[in-house]
Amino acid sequence: MRKVMTADDVLSILAVLRNADVDIWIGGGWGIDALVGERTRLHRDLDLMHREDQEPDVVAALADAGFVETLDWRPVRFVVTDPHDREIDLHPLVFAADGSAVQASPDAEHPFAYPASCFVTGTILGATVPCLSPEQQVYFHQGYEPADHDRHDMARLRETFGITSHF
Template sequence: MRWSMLAGVDGRDVLRVLDLVAGFDVWIGGGWGIDALIGHQTRDHRDLDLMHRHEHEHGVLEALAAAGFVETLDWRPIRFVQTHEDGREIDLHPLVFQPDGSARQASPKPDEPFIYPANCFTSGVIEGREVPCLSAEQQVHFHQGYAPSERDRHDMAQLREAFGIHTHF
């Protein structure tokens, strides 16, 4: 896999990762998920957040390993990080789907999992290509209950402007 020479993860990198894990259910979250909803890159990104079906984890990991990614952080069952030798990171979040199409992700509080309503799985656009991502409402939901960074403030401003929705900061 040939990565871009710029620091961080750019749109072409995101599409390359999606091509690697084609055939597995994944959704883009975090900053790239917001940029996908907006339809273009609005800021630099240090990593790529990917939600994936828990039962697809083995296949996703095999695909990433074949491209030179290795695990550098393991906070399972909440999340884990795969890093390429050039420093690019993919932050993976395993989801356990329910019969109604919603999903749950483990959280630091075992009795309070992160909830993904069935309607939060949507699509956006990166580099002109339709990609799976989380909805604006889900992004806002996950951006609460902590002191926001400048990146968080930027991302929420993008959602307010594009969708006219209320954010917590």
């Protein structure tokens, strides 16, 4: 059975990456909980965006913390897992001079866009953490049939920020 990714796990992973002097942002369910300012559901993994040019340092820091690569779907994403089954889903971003970024997508003609304004902060256990904006979270929750946790996450964004989502 897969271990649940706790708030303490997230903060310890962020500390490892902060010590490696790399830039990361939390997306997915933990990113939404960071925006809301509290854990609203259980999470099985942690989604992190990172600068593609810092990827060797990200991978090395996580390897030193016991994480090994378990899935490689580069350039779109890759996954690392530690001996406790904590899983991190990593998404490489290529930044432009204006602070915006793109991430490769399965459709090479249509990469995922990250406007400069989507890189914000939230809180986990009272600690300020880098994450993606509510609007960016909604952007990533389009074009697929949502699972129950997706519906839950979008409801939290609607309740907290008055943001519109398509489900």
